[in-house]
Amino acid sequence: MIVAEGKPVEKILEMIAPYKKVLIAGCRGCVTVCLTGGEKEVGILASQIRMARSKDGNALEVLEQTEERQCDAEYNAKFLENVGKVDAIVSLACGIGIQYLGEKYPLTPIYPGVNTLMLGANIDVGRWEERCFACGDCVLDKTGGICPIARCSKSLLNGPCGGSQFGKCEVSAPVKEDIPCGWQLIYDRLSALGQLDKMSEIIPAKNWLRAKGPRTYVREDLTLDRS
C-alpha cells in the first residue's frame, strides 16, 4: 500500500490563501487505509481550515467529497460538479492521485494535502513500515524474501556493512528509532531457511535504469484500440 502523511496545515492554508471556495478531495484507496486521506480526514481538515479562515476574518467555503480512487479517470469524473463550483482543489490522495485528478481538471489549480511517504505495510493501528522501493528489478529470490533495497539504509546488494551493530543499523541514532539492519534480517531468514550459502553469492550490480523515471508500463496484449 502507498503510505502518506498529512501535510502541516499552515502549508495548506498558505497554498489556498488566495481562494474563497475550495474542494477537499479524498480517496477511498490507500490513503483511507493508511488513515490519511479518507472521508474522515477530509472532514477533519475541512473543519480545521474553515475555522482557521474564520478566525482570520476571511471566510472560506469548503466542499468535501471522497471517491473510490483518484488514480483512475472514471472515478475522478465524479468530482466534475464540485470542481465546477470551486476556485481550487486540495487533494488528500497520494502523489499519483493528486496529479491524476489535476490532469482531469486542468483549469482548476490543485494542491497536495499530504506528503506521500513510501510503499509500506500496516504493522498495527497507527504504524507503517517501508517494504518496497519499486526499483523495478526484484531480488527477493536471492535475499530470503527480505528487500535489501528498501530495508538497508544504503540499499546494499551485498551486505551487511560495518555499520551493522547488534542487529541494528548505525543510522538509527539520528532518527531516534532503532532501525533493524536489513542484512541482519536477511541473514537470520536465510539461516532459518537453511539457505545461508546464498550469503556468499555475489549479487551483481543492479540495472538502476529500471528504478528511474519517468517510467511507463505497456502491455500490448491488453491495450485497446479505441479508434
Place this chain on the structure above:
Amino acid sequence: MTEQITNIRIGIYLCDCDGKVSKKVDLQKAKTVIQSQAGFDYIRATDVLCGKLEQEKIGAEIDKYSLNRLVIAACVDPFIMRQFLQLADEKGINRYNVEFVDLGAVDSTEAAVAAANNALGKMHLRAEIGYEELAVTPDVLVIGAGSEAAAAATAIAKSQPVVQIDNVGTRVIGLDGFPGAFTVRLLENGQAVKKDFGAIVLALGAVPQYDKSKYGGIELGADILSLSQFINSGKDYAGKKVSFALGMADEDSLLSFAAVLKAALDLKGEGASEVNVLYEDMKVCADGLEQDYELARKKGVNFLKYTGEFQIVRFPSGIAFKYREPFLSDPVKIVADYIVLAEDFVPAAGTLELAEILDIRTGPGGFFQKDNVHFLPIRSNRAGIFFVGSCHGPIHGTDLYNEIEAVLAEVSAFAKGKVSVPSLQPKVDAEKCAVCLTCYRCCPHHAIEIVHGEEYNNMYYSAARMNPLACQRCGVCAAECPGKAIQLPLYSDQEILFEVKQPARIVAYACENSGFLASEFAKTLDPELQKDLQIVEVPCSGKIDIIYLLKALENGADGVMLCVCHKENCKFVWGNDRAEQRKERTQKILNQIGLGERIDFVHVAANQGNQFNTAVKAMAEKIRQSGTNPGKVVK
C-alpha cells in the same frame, strides 16, 4: 437489519404532570411554538399523560394518525418509560422509535422547546432498528479440572450439552467465531480437532503455593507445614498443639480463612490439646464463615491478632511463634508442636497461555480479568466467554454457586438453539468500507469480521461486519473508521452532530457510564453551573469522534469537554484511552490554527458530582483566558 425508513410519522405528547411542569414551563406556549414548526404529524398537550384512560386515548391516536414514532415530553421516570414502551409494543411501534424528553429537568419554556426539537430532529434521523433471528450452538465448553469446573459443568448440563476439558490432556490451541457459534481448536491426544460451542466457561481454579520470601525465608519442614501440606498430611494430632498463621502470604483471603477454620474445628474434634490461629485481619464476609468462627471460639480455638511480621523461633523442646500483639507492649510467644502457614493462591498452570489464545485479559496476580469497576465478575472482555470460581481471583463457598447461577443464566440463552436480538450493532456502508481492518483491530471485543460477497458494493466485494452477539455497542469502531463507513444505531454521526448544530458555550461529550451520570448528579448540587453547558451523551468515550469535537467548535462552542471513565476503568477496555488520544490530536489541530486551549479531558466516576462541577469551572476559566472562540464559522 437497519433500514432507512421513508414514511416517518411522529406524534409528540407534552405532559404537565399534574401541574408540576407548568411551574417552570408555559406548556401551552411551548406547544404553540412547536406547532408553528414542521417536523411532526400530531401534537397534544395534557395534564396527566400516564393515566390509563390517556394510554387508551394515545393508542387510538396512534391508529388514527398512523403514528410510527413517539416523542414523550413528561417528567420522565422509569415507570413512565416502561408504560410507554409497553404501549409502543402493543401498537407495533418499535421501542427504539420512542424518545423521552424530561420536562422535569428543564427550567424554562425555551429550554422545553429546545429539548423537544432536539428529540424531534433525532427521531427524523434515526434508522429503523430490526431484530435478528440467529441460530446458535447450545453446547458449552467448560475448561478446568477441579471441583469448581465440575460444579459448573454439572449445573449447565441440566439445561444444555456440556463438554468439560482439563486443558492438559485436551487443550485449547485456538478460537474462531462469535458467541453462539464459536469454533474451538483443540489438541486432543496430540491430534488437532475443531469443535463448535455456543459459549465457553473458564473454571481453571487457583492453586496454593508456599512462597518462603513472604515468610522471611522460613523453610517448611517436619513441624512447619504449609496449609495444604497440613490438610493432606492425614496425621493424628491428638494431644498436640497446633498454631496456624494467616495474613502474611495470602492477603487474608477468605479461601485460606475458611480452610483454617475447618482445619481448626476438625483438630478440636480429633482432640488436639491446643489450637491457635494468628491473624492480622479477620475476614468473615462470606456465608457461614462467621458462624464457623463463633463455633471455633466456643470449642476453644484461640484467635490471636498480630501486627507487623511474626517470627518462628526454635527451642530444644519445640517451636514457637513470636509476634507483637497490637495492645501489649512486650512480644508474645506461643509454643506449638506444629506450625501451619497459609499460602498464597496463584492462577492454575496454563491460565496465562489460555488468556493469550482466547485474548482474554488478566489482572492482579495473573488471574483472569482486569481490576475494573465496570466489569461484571463472570464476564470477560469477550461476550460468550465467562469465568467461574477462583480462576479470576480466589473465591469461597456460596460465591462460587452465585457465579455458577449467573453463568447459567447467560449460557442458557443459547439452550434452544436460536436467539432473537435487536440489531443494535454498528452498521457498515459497504460502498464506503475500504476493508482497511482498522475497526477489526480496534474492537475491544472481537466482534468484527470481514465478509465477502457480491452484495458488498465496493471494489473488494467485501466489508466489515459487526456480530450482534459479540458487539457490546461501545462505538469505538465507528469513531476510528477512516472512511466514515460505520454508524452505531441510536448514536449515529447524524444524530450526534444534530445535537451540536447550535451548541451551548461549553459542550461536554459524556460517557453514559460515568460522565453523564456525574453530570446529572452535579446538576442537583449546582444547577446554575450547567446554564452554559450542553451534555451530549455517548455510549462510551471511545465513541467521541474528532469530528464531534471540531464541529462543536466550528458551530460556535467556546470549549469542549470529554467526560470519561477513570483510567483502567473503561467498561469497554480502552475506549477512554482512544478518547484521550483523540483529544490530544484535536488540541494540536486547534493549536496549529491558533484557537488556543479549548478542550478538557476529565476522568470522572458516576458519583463524582463535585469533581464534575470543579471540571466545568476549570473549563469555564480556561475559555475565559482563551477568549471567545474566533474559529466559529458564521453560516
